[in-house]
Amino acid sequence: MQTDSSFTFVLFGGTGDLSMRKILPALYEAHRAGGMLADSGKIVAVARHAADRGEYIQWVNEHVKPHVSKNGVDETAWSSFLERIEFVKIDLGNPEDFALLRDAVKDLPGIRVFYLATGPSLFVPICRALASVGLNENARIVLEKPLGYDLKSSNAINDAVGEIFAEEQIYRIDHYLGKEPVQNLLALRFGNALFEPLWRREWVESIQITIAEELGVEARGDFYDNTGALRDMVQNHLLQLLSIVAMEPPHSMDSDSVRDEKLRVLRALKPINPLDIGKVAVRGQYHSGVIRGTAVPAYATEPGVKPNSTTETFVALKVEIENWRWAGVPFFLRTGKRLADRVAEIVVNFRAVPHSALGASALRAGANRLVIRLQPNETIRLYCLAKQPGEGMNLASVHLDLAFDQFFREGQMEAYQRLLLDVINGRLALFVRRDEQEAAWRWVEPILNEWKASNKPPKPYAAGTWGPAAASAMLAQHGTCWLEEEN
Template identity: 55%
Template sequence: MTSSAQPDPGLPLDMIIFGGMGDLAARKLLPALYMAHLHGNLPHGTRIISTGRQELGREGYLAFVEEKSRAFISAENFADDAWQSFLRLIDYVRLDVQQDDLAALAQASRGGAERVFYLATAPALFTTICDKLAAAGLVDRQARVVLEKPLGRDLASAVEINEAVGRHFAESQIYRIDHYLGKETVQNLMVLRFGNSILEPLWRAPNISSVQITVAEEVGVGSRAGFYDSTGAMRDMVQNHLLQLLCIVAMEPPSSLAPDAVRDEKLKVLRALRRFNLGTIARDTVRGQYRRGVAGNQEVPGYPEEPNVPAGSGTETFVALRTYVDTWRWSKVPFYLRTGKRMGRRSSKIVVEFANPPFSLFPEQSPGGVANRLVIELQPEEAIKLQVMAKEPGSGMHMQQVALNLDLQSAFSQRRAEAYERLLIDVVRGRLTHFMRRDELEAAWEWVEPIIDGWGALGEPPRPYAAGTWGPPESFALLARDGYSWFE
């Protein structure tokens, strides 16, 4: 294993993308790198070297970028001169990592350059790629490697990948990316919690009665059915995105913003999550699978009818569950997690419900109603809203819930970078705070894996729900028995 060092701002950068012909590179990585280039956030002398198995040559690959990536750059951010100068940064190396050595890549990469290796490939290739990078002499103390999710499909495979990558890269050189951690509002949650004295004293039981985290997608599996059917919603979304959001909500104040200080506190949350057994899996988790319905004002097929989905597939496209963080701060506070495809609309949010006053002066106030909520919206728009009760105009003391809206769009004049752009800039600058550490990843798998195994032992198929709805009825019953309902 090499020792690590901070990036040298005086060195040129080679950003090397494995899987450069893939959907992720075309839709996310290359547009994000263009935006970083447009705003001067790439080091002078940066080159982008994409690899793929196709015999394209550089000009053929640039035509691919024009066709596939340019459409994901908004008109207001597109400048022809900047685009042309960005294209001049790009090179292409034909490479089949399973068959070829990396001599051609070593020849294309410059001696003395800092290298960032972005592994936008199937996780099964991570070990092979890292072994061959080391064999080709491309790994040095300045190199960094970015690993895309899902990192493994269970604890054993995640440990195997971590050990294989760790043979060649120090932990401080490994960037396990979760694009949710690059969202402005997610990062702002740290400031909201720990930079405001009015919230921190309330951020605990019994002041908070429950927490909801929802990541809902309107789209189906589309062309990803081959990958998705072997993965499912638990591995694809809960094990990484939702658990990372839960950690930020539930963590204790870190001693500093240093990467390990923040990640130490997140790890404590993962280790404090209450473990499931067969009884609680049956009671407190819901698996679902979408059926034919209406989404986006058009009829869409159910999961079983999607192309490349095996007949009789039992893969879940929806998960809802109730769990607890067994610490003094969160004693007896339920955390409800929910994610799914083909749901009512695209929506990701964190909803913190505060406890009601112990005695109401206002007879019309419903005993089961929630007076105060903090709603942190992550997508499609980013916003933070505090819902409070206010008096309606007129005589009498009639109340209505209103929202105090933190308008992040108008409050700041600075441009709001997209998640991948922000995280790629962090990689370039050597900032690890918003990336998962090895022990975090493995702790998440330790919690998730018994649930997946329990579903297999119970043998119950996923509950059906119509596309365009908010999941199976059982997910609503999960909250209703505690006196809550999902916040839509």
């Protein structure tokens, strides 16, 4: 991907964890690849925890290098990458400091990208301060999640930011949309005649979408205890993945065509009756347990977590889409912390053949299945039945693999790298539009409100397991199970 797009990339929260682990490593990889970033492009880090550029570069050397290429750092490329970086010391709580930023970028070339790798409470003050010094022109603004705490607070942020930046200037980032298998899901569906006729209620029995983490809340206890898994993962990541899986074919891959179809899915989500929430929504909280031989503490004893906290660290949902393509097909969504494995995957379970002349084995569950693995290894695997060698018609499950790292010789692009390049080059298709976000919050809110009103504690589960037993029971009621339970 060659580009001549000159840019000035301003990174707020320049010493923060997200900048160190994801944003700067992604920009370095694009720089190292050659041709992805215009030679004139500059990175301006904004923070108050470094005294000057020299100290900031020392910080970057110490904290960013461990998170870059698996093959190690190319010292020549690293040295030239550091030459792109400038630093401005700013107190974000003092709007007058933004004049320093204005002076630092006024003579730098190209489109200005402002990446807000900060807490959401700073989004509006930063945007207003940028406007006060005239930096909202010829600019794009990138907003990290979470964007608000509920529909009301999300709208308040969007309203305030929208007074300063036009919608086409606003890039609400969801890094799962930048993952290679998600992009390949679109290619498989809309580039091949094989899948599209099967991608509907007549041939799909159920769909599972899982984002599981082995880690706990780490150093984010204060944030997480006021957020929980439903806000942190379901409202954005899981519903965005669901909309990609279930969307109708767009007439083109331009930004609004893709996002229009995703929005139609979100608006077609069947509202959950508060009386049914106990049947279709499971919330859990991890207790102490063992993960890969290491004992880990209970959520309630993690640093920053309130004693006797009722915040959920696990959510499983049964979701339905009220349209002709998907009516009656259950979508099972699941996410949690301190689970048995780190995995993100989409599982499409196709219906068994209506009649088998080959015996009962041709009717068994899991024989016809598509598994799209997003992490840790990005693969797409199609399961089908084949005859076992030897006498008789004995069938066995086999699979066809698309392992990207083996099939394509060039290295895969990480999600943040793809998304940052899209911001620089003005491509909005993989970013969340405001009406999408509102539709997601509108669907999630009744669940949040019912959980708050009922005041029932989350169901406990031991760290290192796959969550509360109720999540498995919910699927059993529909004659199915989670993928790892079947295996």
